[in-house]
Amino acid sequence: MRFWLGMIVSSCLLFALGGLVAVWDQSADDSLNTAVQLSRPAFYPKDQPQPKAVLVGEPMFDFGTQEVSTTSSHQFLIRNEGEADLILGVGETTSRSIFPDFAQPRIPPGGEEWITVEWAIETSLEYFRESTTLLTNDRQMPSIPLTIKGRIAKLLETKPDHLILEVMMADQINKVDFALYSKEVESFEVLKHEFKTVGLDRYFSAEFIPLQVRDLERLDAQGGYRAIITIQPGMDLGRFDQVLQIETNIANRAPIEYNIRGTFQGKLSLLGGQGAWDPKTGILDLGLIRSSRGINLPMKLVVRDPENTEVKIEEVFTYPKDGLEVTVGERERLGEFYAYPLTIKIPRGTKNMNYLSTNATGRGEIYLRTNHPETPNFLILVEFAVVEQ
Structure with missing residues (x-):
């Protein structure tokens, strides 16, 4: 089991606790291994064996360069070179963006514990420097400050x-x-x-x-x-x-x-739409539609392929099924090509729905499946919302 120590001990919390401090003594049982103390552990009496906290390595880590809106971590090693259990607690931090994590708050004599300090880059300032503090029951080293620093820049x-x-x-x-x-x-x-x-x-x-x-x-x-x-x-x-x-x-x-x-x-294209169809984006923008009126929008699927004169619309799929309909008319000549009339329909009385691009449901879709040998399928994205009168 790992213990996550969120280093956000606000002044409001401290005030609410009224200065209450959890005290650990030498007779503490195994609950030390199942609970995280958010205060300084109590010292052992001076006439008893004492722990000795040793930070192996430097108390400051320079991560070099890191981007905004990213997180990272570094491990510090704490060793107990004393004769009694070393007990760790959590002290102050300089901001909410840094916090430590360790597996066990009690380190026996001769034991070690890795302290993982994680940080989040949440500022666009050029430099980052934040600190967190470990508290111990070592009278000679009651606190161990750990500092993370580096430069903030766009790496890629x-x-x-x-x-x-x-x-x-x-x-x-x-x-x-x-x-x-x-x-x-x-x-x-x-x-x-x-x-x-x-x-x-x-x-x-x-x-x-x-x-x-x-x-x-x-x-x-x-x-x-x-x-x-x-x-x-x-x-x-x-x-x-x-x-x-x-x-x-x-x-x-x-x-x-x-x-x-x-x-x-390709050789299949759409015409019409009374300005609602944008071939550059592939979006048919129907806008806001009153439920009491609905809409019937005429368009044409044009086939510009003299080598394939038997192209047909075989199936039409719409999303949402209830509210967006398409009817296909009989094939007709259009100059040297031919076309299939389409009617894009939102029936009267359709319930309220929102398929604008800004909505979580996304856009509606019309999917035309033909028998054209090269590009048989045509996807039309439809933006619309149905509202009551």
């Missing part, structure tokens, strides 16, 4: 911050790139990477090539890579979102997550 950066690929052809191989670099670390390695969006990962691959000198100078970077993303054909038409997770060997730096968003176009 990307340019651009994310990729937005407005229009790509779904039947072609597409390549895009971004810079992954550090202004603090001269040389680092990409240990592994992973595309996190389930179902789309098989279409994506990444290659990391060291940046050239001129690129490093332009970015004011010490080291970095050009990340080349290759997207294979075969994905559904419409919008996609992908996340690339990259792990490096930079200390005190968690894996970075890089967002890639884009829209695929």
